[in-house]
Amino acid sequence: MVVPFPPGAVADIVARVVADGLQARLGQPVIVENAAGADGSIGTGRVAHATPDGYTLVAGLWNTHVANSVIYALQYDVVTDFEPIALLADSPMLLVVNKAIPAGNLNEFIAWLKANPDKAIFGTAGAGSPPHLLGVLLQKETGTQFKLVHYRGGTPAMQDIVGGHIDGMFISVTAALPQLSSGTVKALGVTARKRAPAAPEIPTMGEAGLHEFYFAIWEGLFAPKGTPGTIIDRLNAAVVNTLEDTSVRHKLEIQGYEIPPPDQLTPEALRAYQKTEIEKWSPIIKAAGVKAE
Numbered sequence: 001m002v003v004p005f006p007p008g009a010v011a012d013i014v015a016r017v018v019a020d021g022l023q024a025r026l027g028q029p030v031i032v033e034n035a036a037g038a039d040g041s042i043g044t045g046r047v048a049h050a051t052p053d054g055y056t057l058v059a060g061l062w063n064t065h066v067a068n069s070v071i072y073a074l075q076y077d078v079v080t081d082f083e084p085i086a087l088l089a090d091s092p093m094l095l096v097v098n099k100a101i102p103a104g105n106l107n108e109f110i111a112w113l114k115a116n117p118d119k120a121i122f123g124t125a126g127a128g129s130p131p132h133l134l135g136v137l138l139q140k141e142t143g144t145q146f147k148l149v150h151y152r153g154g155t156p157a158m159q160d161i162v163g164g165h166i167d168g169m170f171i172s173v174t175a176a177l178p179q180l181s182s183g184t185v186k187a188l189g190v191t192a193r194k195r196a197p198a199a200p201e202i203p204t205m206g207e208a209g210l211h212e213f214y215f216a217i218w219e220g221l222f223a224p225k226g227t228p229g230t231i232i233d234r235l236n237a238a239v240v241n242t243l244e245d246t247s248v249r250h251k252l253e254i255q256g257y258e259i260p261p262p263d264q265l266t267p268e269a270l271r272a273y274q275k276t277e278i279e280k281w282s283p284i285i286k287a288a289g290v291k292a293e
Helices: 010-026 038-048 062-071 106-115 130-142 154-162 173-182 229-244 246-253 267-288
Strands: 058-061 082-098 121-124 147-150 168-172 185-190 216-224
Touching: 010 058, 010 082, 010 173, 010 216, 010 229, 010 246, 038 058, 038 062, 038 216, 058 062, 058 082, 062 130, 062 216, 062 267, 082 106, 082 130, 082 154, 082 173, 082 229, 082 267, 106 130, 106 185, 121 130, 121 154, 130 147, 130 168, 130 267, 154 168, 154 173, 154 185, 168 173, 173 185, 216 229, 216 267, 229 246
Parallel strands: 121 147, 121 168
Antiparallel strands: 058 216, 082 168, 082 185, 082 216
């Protein structure tokens, strides 16, 4: 199972939990291999061109199977060069801000941004990353203007929020939990349709009036194009059985991940979800003028 991001990244955490479960259910080792670079496109490309025998899979994310199709000139197609197996888990994003910001909720924060145009600084995890695009979307939906500063990942940006050097950012629930627990940042909203089980005290963006502001970093398992249907079916059954395991669910849920309902765990459901996400985000990415770095 190729994880196209470094060890410890969001993709890696989910993949290793699922790989352990698959190992028992398939009766053979499932090796997780990290192959990072170019926002996941390097490792993903390896799998796109691998032999379609079911022995090489990729843990694909929103980045690799949605955004990269717009940002990079890829040597593969993110839809037609893969066979979807199953959606694994997703994690919504939180809008977190510096504790010194004079706002106790999202509406107050938006009012503060409007009263201080171009003065606030938002961190991102890099050009084209979900925090970047959600920052662009927030500006569009609220009519606000603020600076977007690109970091090499979410962790250094979060450190600068804690240190008071920047004002806010969008970051996954998983990555934000340690700072929320220690009270070093304020969380004003979650980009989910319902409150996150790992942080139920934080309202959704919709509760504050931004009713279509939904986003989650999702992860799915994909095989190369041409992998036989019988193999896809066997792998899907193993994934579904793994995600039904209460110990597996607990490992993921306590870290802020959400498990899809059973009707969303089919290969067809993952394909449809990916298509919907591409249709939604491609215009936003193009309008933002994001280019590969």
